[in-house]
Amino acid sequence: MRDDVRERVPGRVRVGTPGRVRVPVGADAARWVTRGRVKRVLFVVHNVTSATRLLDVKPLFDGDLRVQMAVTCTGSSPFLAGVPELLAGVGLPVLPWEQAKEEARGFDVVISASYGGELEVFEGKLVVLSHGVGYNKRLAAPGAGSREPGAGSREPGAGSREPGAGSREPGAVALAAPAAVAPVFGLGPEWLLHQGRPLATATVLSHPEQLRRLRAACPEAAPTAVLAGDPCYDRILEALPHRDRFRRAFGVAPGQRLVVLNSTWAPRALFGDGAEDRLSWLLTRLTSELPADEYRTVAVLHPNIWYGHGPGQVRAWLERARRAGLTPVDPLEDWRQALIAADCVIGDHGSVTYYAAAIGRPVLLGSFPESDLDPESPVAALGRAAPRLRASDDLRRRIAGVIESHDPRAYAALAELTSSAPGRSAALLRNVLYRMMGLPEPAGRPALLGRLPLPAHQPAVRTAPVRVLTRVLRLDPPEVAVARYTDPAYEPEDAEADAAHTVVHEDTSDASLLENADVILRGGDPDDPRLGPPGVWADEVASRYPRCGLAAYLTGVDRGIVRTRGGEVLRLAAAPGGDGRADLCDPAAYVSGLYAWLGDGHGVPAELTVVTGAVRHRVVVERVVASR
Template sequence: MTALRVFEGRQQQPLREWLTLTGRKRVLVVVHTVPYGKRLQEVFCLLESDLRVQVVFTAPPHPFSDGVARLIERLGGAVLPWEVAVRMEFDLALAAGPRGVEQIRAPLIMLPHGANFLKRVTEGAVTRVAGLGRQDLTPGGRGLPAAVVLPHRDDLAGLAYSCPEALPVATVVGDPVHDRMVASLPRRGAYRRALGLGKGEKLIAVVSTWGSRSSFGAIEALLPRLLELVRRNRKVAVLVHPNVWSGHGAWQVRAWLAQCVRRGIAVVPPEADWRSVLIAADTIIGDHGSVTLYGTLTGVPILLAASPEQEINPASPAAALARTAPALSPAHSLASQLTYVAAEYHRHHREEYGAIAARITSEPGRFSRNMRRLLYGLLGLGQPAHPAPTRPLPLPPPLASWSAASGERYGYGPDTGTGVSA
C-alpha cells in the first residue's frame, strides 16, 4: 500500500518534497467496508485523468472492514491512516456509511451503499429506514453533509419524514449499478462464455444479503437443496454478502460451503464483481438484499428464499418484489419450484418485474453525468470537456476458477470423482 508522508505538526499536510504534482484539489475516499468501497469506486472513477485532482483513501475502524486493505491495494490507492486523515483538511470527502465521518474535515458527500433504501432497522422502540435517518446523515452531531445523494426522486419523501433538514442538500443523482448493468445486458452471451457456460447450460445464481433473516441465515435448510440442483446441464453460483465473509471469516464461510465446492458449485469470493454473474444467470434465488433487487434488471425469474417483512422498508421496491416474486416452499423440491417460477414469470411477472426495476432509479443512464456535475460543483472546478462514460462491465473469470482457488487455499475443491461438471 502506498502512503502519503505527512508532517507531525498540528496542521497535517502532505510533505511536498515527496510529491511531483503539487497544488491539487484533494479528495478523500472513506472506505469502511468492501461494499462501500465498490460503490465509491463508481464515483471517484469520474475524476479519472483530471490532473487537477489528487484522490487519497482512508479506512476507518468498522466491524466489517475485512478485505478493505486488499481492495485499496488492488486499486493502487495512496492511503492515509485513519488517525492521520482525521487531522488533515480536504477539499472534498466521499463516504457511503456514517461511522466516524463526523471527524472528517471536508465538505462531505454521503451516498447509499446499495440499491435505494431497502432495509429498516429497529433500535429500542424506534424503527427507521437505514440510510435516511439523522443517525446516518449527521452522525456524532456533525453538521449536514454538503450533499446527500439519492437514487430516486421518491426517496425525497422518505428523507422528508426521517431527516427533513437534509432536504436542501439532497440531490437525486441515480444509481451506478443500475446503469452499468443495463449498459452490459447486451453482452450477456459474452459473460456466459467467460464464465464457462456451454450451449444449453443453465446458471442459477443464489444470492444472500447479511443478517440472521437473510438467505444465508437459513443456510442449514438451503444447503442440501442447492446440492439437489447440481446436474450436467446446470451450474450454480453462490454470492454471499461481504459482511458475512467479514463477520464469520473467509475460512469459516468456505468451510461451511465446502461440500458445495466439492460438488462443483461456484462460491463467488467477496472481492469479485457479482454483477456480470447476475447478468449471466437464468434464474435467481435471493432475499431482501440489494443484489436480488438488481436481479429484476436481468429479465429472469426470481425465487425468494427469504423476505422478512420486519426488515424491509415498506415504501421500497424490495417490498414490491416481496409481494410479487414466488416464495421458496419447504414442501416441494427446489427443482420443481424453479420450473414453476420460470413458467409464472413468462406468464405473469415479466412486466411486474420491469415496473419494480424502474423504481431503482428515476435517472436511468444518467448517474455518471449527474454525479460528475455534483463532484465538480463542490470542488469549484469546471468539468472535463468530454462526456462522463458509463462503461460495460468487464468479463468475469471462469466459475471453475473460483472453485479451484478455494481448493488451493483451503485444501478442498471440486470432487472430480463425482462425475459432476464443474
Template sequence: MPVGSDAHRWRTFPSERTLIVAARTLTSTIRVLEVLPSLLRDDPRVTVVFAYDPTSAFSDGSLELLQDSGCRVMPWAQLSDVDPDLILSASENIEVPDGVCPVLVLPHGIGFQKYVPDSRSPHSRMSGVAPDALLETGRAWLALSHPEQERQLLAAHPRTAGRTLLVGDPCLDELLVSTERRDDYRRALGLTADHRLVMVSSTWGPTSLIGRAAELPAQLLAALPWDTYRVGLILHPNVWSAHGAWHIRTLLAAALDAGLLLMPPVHDWRTALVAADAVVGDHGSVTLYAAALGKPVALAAYGEDAVPGTAGAELADLAPRFETKGDPLTQVEELLRGRAQASERYAPVAARAAAGHGTAFARLRAAVYQLLRLEEPPTAPPTARILPAPGNPAGPVTSWVVRTRVDVDAEGRTHVTVRRFPAAVTGLEQQPEGASHFTHLAVRPDEERDRRLCESASVVLGSSSLPAPTPDAAAHWAWDALARWPGSLLAAAPLPSGECLVAVRDGRSVVASATDGRIDPGLAASAVYTFLRAGHASADGPVTLHVGAAHLTLLLRAATPAPP
C-alpha cells in the first residue's frame, strides 16, 4: 500500500488499521509469511506493509523473499513517517521508532532454546527475547508457545513480567495436521514405500551439527545403501543467509552429486520433516519439532549455547547420541528400530514444547486483533492448514559403486544380493572380493559429468526413464557404449517392453525380465555381472534378486542380435 502522509490519495482499498511487519532476518521473514495470511484472511479492514531492515548479519535473502511473495515493501528509514496500529515481527532484535503502537514479537522457533551473540554488545543473549529498552516502553508483547516459558523468561528477564501472550505454536500445528499427507510428500520427494528417509537437521553457528560435522551428509550417503535409504538436509536459514547458496552447494558438492535432498530454507523443510523416517540433529528447533512429531531422533551435536532447563534440554537428556566417527549404518538401523517407541519416548518433550495443539492460529488471530483494537472477523477462527507438497530438490545420481553377493540355496536356486552406493561419495578404492562377493562401478555415461568415472566403469547403463524405442535401437546403443568405453565389461539398455538388454564384451547378450514389471537396468546388469564374475558359463535361468527388503524374481535368457 502507499505510505506516508498523503497515502490516502493513492490507495485503492479502504482500511481501518495498518499493520507493519518488521522484516529483519531471513528466518523471521519466513516465519511471518507462514502464519500471517491465515490470520488476516479475507479481511479488507487491515492493510499490511512490510518494512525491510537490512542491518542484520542474517538479512540477506529477506528482501528477495518479500518481493517474490508479492509483498509491498518500504525501506526501514521510512517507518518513522508511518503511524501504524501494530508492528509485528518474528525478530526480537529490532529498533522500532518512537511511538505508542504495540509491538508483537513472534517466536521463530520453539520457545527460547538458544543463546546467540548480541549485536549490541560483545556478549550473548537469549534468542527470542525483546531488548530491555523496548520492554521498558510497555509496548512489547512476546508470544509464547507454552506457559512454562513465562516462568523461564521471568527468571532470566524480569522485565518480561506481564508482557507475554500464550498462543501455542502455529508451525507445530501445521506439521501435526499435515501428517495425514505424509505419503504424498514422500512421493513428491521421489521416495518409494521401501525407502527410509534420514533427515539431517542443523541450527547455525560453530556448535551446530553442520558447523562441527559438515561431512556427515556425505558419510551417510556413502554408508546407507541407495536402494533402501535417502538422505536429506535441513539447514537453519541463518546458514543460507550468512554464507549463501553458492558456498553451501560448493561445500556439499559430493553429497549433492550423490542425491542429497538439500531442502530450501523457505517452507518445504516442513513437509520433508513430516516425510522423514528418522532425524539426526542438534539443539536447533527443527530437531525439537521432529521429536514433537514422534520421530526417532539422535543428536550429532549439542552446543554449550543451548539453554538449560528447556524442552530442548530435556530432549538432549532423552535422545541417543549419533557418533560422527562411528558406523553410520549401524547407528541409523538402531535408530529406526526405535520408531514404534519414539512417540512415547519424546512425549514429555512434546508436552513442554507447545500447549494447546490445534489452537495456535485462533489464539494468535485473537491476540493480533486485540492489539489492533479491532473486532475479529465474523468468519470461523483459523485452524492450521495442511502443507502443500514439496518440490524435489535432489539431482539425478548417475554412478554407483555396486557390491554384490551370489548364493545358491539348498534347492539349487540362485540368489544375488545387490547393494548400491553413490560413487560421488563412496570412492573407487579396491574393495575386498571373494569367490561369491564382488564390487563394480556402474555409470550412466550419457548423464555422468565426471569422465573419470565413465572411463573406470565396469558396467555402463542406459537411461531407465528413456528406454530405446525398439530392441534393435537398444542393442545398437549397448554395443556402441562398449566401443566408446573400452574399460567396461557390460552395457545395459532398457527395452520398451520393460525388460533390459545386457550386452557382454565377449559378444554375448542377455535379456533380463522381472515377473512384476519393469526392471532397473542397473539391477539387471548387476545380476549378469555377478553371474559372470562367479564363473557361471552363462547368465541363464531364474535368479532371485535381493535389494534391501525387496525380493525380485528375474528371468535371464540368452538373446540376439550379436554385436555389429
C-alpha cells in the first residue's frame, strides 16, 4: 500500500484519502460499524472557545445507544491552535471539514457555537448556540456591507464569518464603522442569513431580551429563535454550593480574599495594549501591593489570548507575576470554579466578567470600551453599573472597598437577563435536539449537564523575593504579626512594624539574591532523594549562605522543618482549624513569624501565634535536633 494513502494514528489505520474518516461515517461505513442504526450528531468547531460551549451540551447525549456523535473543524478561524489537542481529548471521530460538508445529508442534527465556514450546507438541521453570554459586541461587517464578501466565499480571508481580514469574530480590531452603525455579532443578517433565508433551523437564545434585539436586527431569522437558557451559566449555578471547596483548591486560606484577574481578547480588553496598557502596571501591583497572606490572585484569560499568542508566550508574559504568586487558571476547565470562589473580579467587557456579576461577585472594571458594545445589551448595562479601576487608585484600598461595600443584590437585574430559564437549559436543549433528530427523548432519564469538577490543589507558589514586615504583639504567650509583600517595587510601609526581613525561595530566578537573604526556603516531599532529609538540606543551605538566619523546608500545606543559624532544627506545624481541616495559610508566614521572634532576642517557643491580617494561626514548635 502506498505511503501517501496510509496514515497511522493511535489505535487506527486510515486508508484512502489522507485524513478522511471511514468509520462511523463514510461511503462504506455500513460495512465496518458495530452500531449503525443510530442518529448522527455533528459538532462544528471553529476554535477552542466555541468548542468548550459545544462540550457543555455533549452530555445531553451520554448514555443513549441510539446516537453517534462526531466532530469537525471548519478551519475558518485564525484561532486554530489548541483545537486538535482538545478534540483528541474528547475522543469523538474527527471529520475533515470537506468530508463533513460532502456528507451533510448523513447527519440528523448539526450543532455549532459560532459562524464560519459553509454552514449553509447543513440546511434544515443546523442548531446555533451562543459562545458567550448572549450577543453583545458590535462588529463591522466585512466587504462594505456585503453578507458574503469575496465573491460569496465564507472561507478564511475572502468573506469568512470568522475573523481575519474584516473579521466577524466578536472583539476584533476592525471596527471601521461607527459603533452606532456596526451590527451586533450574531444578531445581524450578515451572520444569520444565506441568500435571504435563515442559516439555522434553531437559533438558541438564553433570554427574551435577545429575541427582541434579534427581531429588530434581523426579523427574517426571528422564527428560528428558541429560548433554551444558558448551559454554561447553569453549570455555574449548580456548583455554587461548592464554593468553599473551590476556594481550598485554589489555596485560599480562611480570612484571605481571592482576586480574579479576567480578560477577554482584543486590544481594548484588559489584557490588551490598546489605548491604555493597564496590564503593564496592574500585574506588578496586584502581587506587590496586596499582602500575600490576605489576598490570593489568579488570572482567567480568554482562550483566544492563550491560543492566539501561544501558551508559551502567555506564560512568558505572566512569568514575573507567576513567580510573585499569581496563578494562571486553565482556560478550559477551571475558570468557572475560579469565579465561584472569587471575592472580587477585576475584568472587562467579556462574558466571564458578566457571569461573575450575575452570580453576585463584586466586579471592578479595569477596561470597558463602551463603543464596542450594543448599548442595549446586558453587558453594556454592566458597564454602566460596575465601578471602574484607575491607575491612580490605591489598589489595596480600592479592592477592599469594592468587596466590603458590595451588595450581593446589586446585579440581580443582570442575573435575570443571563437566562430566562436558569437551571433548565439541559431539559430545553435536549428537547430541541431530539425533536430535530426525530427521536424520542430517553425515557426516565433527566437531561443533565456535566458537573464542574473539583480543580487540582493549586496554592500560590512564590519564588520571587518576599519582603516581610513584622511586629511582636505579645511576649506571653508569644504572638507575632506578619505582613508579606512579594517582589515590591519599593519598601512597604507599616507604621506599626518594628522589624523587616527578606525571604528568598531557593528556586528564585536570580540566584544572587540568595547571598543576602535573611530566610531561604523551599517546599517539597521530605523524602525527596534529590534533596536529602530536610535537616540535611538545611545544613547545606546554612553552609553555602552564611548570612542566612533561617533555612526552611516546607513539607506540607501547614508545616515545615527549620534550621536556625545556631544549628537547631525545629519542626513547625499549624494547629487545624475548628472544622478539623488543615490551616491553608502559607507556612512560609510561620517561618517569618519565628524569625521575627528569635530576632527580637527570645528563645525557641513551644508554641507561637502568627497573625496575618485579622487571622490568628497557632503554630506548634518542636525541637527535632538539639542545639549544637
